[in-house]
Amino acid sequence: MIVRSFALVALTFASIASAAPEKQLAPNTNLGDPNEKICETIKPIGSRLATKRICATRAEWAERKAEDKQALERAQAGACMRKAGCP
Numbered sequence: 001m002i003v004r005s006f007a008l009v010a011l012t013f014a015s016i017a018s019a020a021p022e023k024q025l026a027p028n029t030n031l032g033d034p035n036e037k038i039c040e041t042i043k044p045i046g047s048r049l050a051t052k053r054i055c056a057t058r059a060e061w062a063e064r065k066a067e068d069k070q071a072l073e074r075a076q077a078g079a080c081m082r083k084a085g086c087p
Helices: 002-018 058-078
Strands: 037-042 052-057
Antiparallel strands (some): 037 052
């Protein structure tokens, strides 16, 4: 029983430490050629076998990352507006 309590406390502290905000680093200006083609293998969520290979330039990957970040921020900011009991 004491071991379980200790494990629960350790997991709680680990989750709090991982939820701490990350430091913002200065953008790396030495990123290479924006027209260089880079391929990544993507595994869809929920599938262990299916994979998808996507090839794009560095600039396209950066644009996709920025769009994903904006979509996530919009979703997080607008989540409380849809519920009636939000503060």
